[in-house]
Amino acid sequence: MKIARGNRRISGFFKGIVMALALFSSAAAAEAQPGKIEKLITPAGIEVWFIRDDTLPIISLNFAFDGAGASQDPADRAGLAYMAASTLDEGAGDLDAKAFHERLERRAISLSFSADRDTFRGSLRMLSDDRDEAFELLRLSLQAPRFDQEAIDRIRASVLAAYRRSLTNPSELAGLRWFASAFPNHPYGRPVKGDETSVAGVERSMLFAFVKKNLARSNLKVAAVGSIERDELARLVDQVFAKLPAKADLTPVPEATPQSLGRRDVVDLNIPQTTIIFGGVGLKRKDPDFMPAYVLNHILGGGSFSSRLYREVREKRGLAYSVYSYLSTLDHSGLFLGGTSTRNDRAVEALQLIEEEIARIAKDGPTAEELAQAKSYLTGSYLLHFDTSAKVAQQLLEIQLEDLGIDYIERRNMMVNAVTADDVRRAAKRLLADAKFLVVMVGRPAPLAKSNGG
Numbered sequence: 001m002k003i004a005r006g007n008r009r010i011s012g013f014f015k016g017i018v019m020a021l022a023l024f025s026s027a028a029a030a031e032a033q034p035g036k037i038e039k040l041i042t043p044a045g046i047e048v049w050f051i052r053d054d055t056l057p058i059i060s061l062n063f064a065f066d067g068a069g070a071s072q073d074p075a076d077r078a079g080l081a082y083m084a085a086s087t088l089d090e091g092a093g094d095l096d097a098k099a100f101h102e103r104l105e106r107r108a109i110s111l112s113f114s115a116d117r118d119t120f121r122g123s124l125r126m127l128s129d130d131r132d133e134a135f136e137l138l139r140l141s142l143q144a145p146r147f148d149q150e151a152i153d154r155i156r157a158s159v160l161a162a163y164r165r166s167l168t169n170p171s172e173l174a175g176l177r178w179f180a181s182a183f184p185n186h187p188y189g190r191p192v193k194g195d196e197t198s199v200a201g202v203e204r205s206m207l208f209a210f211v212k213k214n215l216a217r218s219n220l221k222v223a224a225v226g227s228i229e230r231d232e233l234a235r236l237v238d239q240v241f242a243k244l245p246a247k248a249d250l251t252p253v254p255e256a257t258p259q260s261l262g263r264r265d266v267v268d269l270n271i272p273q274t275t276i277i278f279g280g281v282g283l284k285r286k287d288p289d290f291m292p293a294y295v296l297n298h299i300l301g302g303g304s305f306s307s308r309l310y311r312e313v314r315e316k317r318g319l320a321y322s323v324y325s326y327l328s329t330l331d332h333s334g335l336f337l338g339g340t341s342t343r344n345d346r347a348v349e350a351l352q353l354i355e356e357e358i359a360r361i362a363k364d365g366p367t368a369e370e371l372a373q374a375k376s377y378l379t380g381s382y383l384l385h386f387d388t389s390a391k392v393a394q395q396l397l398e399i400q401l402e403d404l405g406i407d408y409i410e411r412r413n414m415m416v417n418a419v420t421a422d423d424v425r426r427a428a429k430r431l432l433a434d435a436k437f438l439v440v441m442v443g444r445p446a447p448l449a450k451s452n453g454g
Helices: 013-024 026-031 080-087 097-106 128-143 149-166 170-182 196-200 204-214 230-241 290-302 308-315 344-364 368-386 389-401 408-417 421-433
Strands: 037-041 047-052 058-066 110-115 119-127 220-226 264-268 273-281 323-330 333-343 438-443
Touching (some): 037 230, 080 110, 080 119, 080 204, 097 128, 110 128, 119 389, 149 170, 170 264, 170 438, 290 368, 308 333, 333 344, 368 389, 368 421
Parallel strands (some): 047 220, 264 438
Antiparallel strands (some): 037 047, 058 119, 273 438
């Protein structure tokens, strides 16, 4: 799922890039002179956010087809997007899977595809001298995928094996149950990777149809960072993407609010610990209260060792190793989610403590010290997102997908620092004061083991 992206304004974006690269290689970063962020338009009209960076002879390309994720799966073929992403690099053009991967490995080229609920993504990373080979293999995978039956059967077997393992993995099982219960009869309620029935029914023709229907220039976002001339990058980007269909034929996905709120579901699994996932209504990314809510969540459960949930559940009572909360921003729904794992006989106590802390911060808001610490952490930690060219490219892509503007990184620090205690209290009351949560517990939590077992 897409989570909130914490971003930090710094005095000059590229000074920040140099500082971040110092975490990766201090000697190299000290000499780095990365160019400015450019909105490059290729001859074919494809927009690329590009940073010229000659610190290392590496190019990182991240791209996404917005809206083309698992939400585009047919209702009876959940996992189709995931299968397409998993098989897209299993041979292309005249190259079968073995030959294709041998060419990638020969030049140490990293190529991958993935699909989440909303988005179909890809990434390419290579040495600058190998750019022609890397972009050609990417072009083949997008324009001339093979989807050989042998590869489909092999990937299908792997996906199904992973699905069966997920049914005994408490965290994965809790997540599957939560989304199925929160979004019945909606694409978000279906498993991204599918299930045994839906994946078994994926046919070769469906994979070709999915790619043709959903991967197009109209929903394409591209970000690139590395040692390459802008005109050369434009040429290579057009080589890969210019011949894709002009417009994606996306199936509309309705807006959705989580259902079954106030309910507790227990999934019986004979294990010594109970895994708990709770969640309810959150905020969309462009909501005016999103930034105050982001700061609020850091104080409540997003700040790891400094959060209220960590102190109350782990430090004071030793009930869990980890406890957390976060804001999830899907294209068609905003969510507030969290979770923990604890002994079966302490699960109810842990859940009660979490609910009490949520109610307390909704009523009273943060202390001045908590607010100051949260702001300091959220601004200072953002540089960790920029310690490699691949991470920089990923951040630029995420900002495009969220439609936050090319200057967002420079504005973000001011936005965080502008959040007041009143803003956080307002967001807390709006988000949490009357909140009801759907709770899924996987294990044998006493005394709830038989209440809604499933």
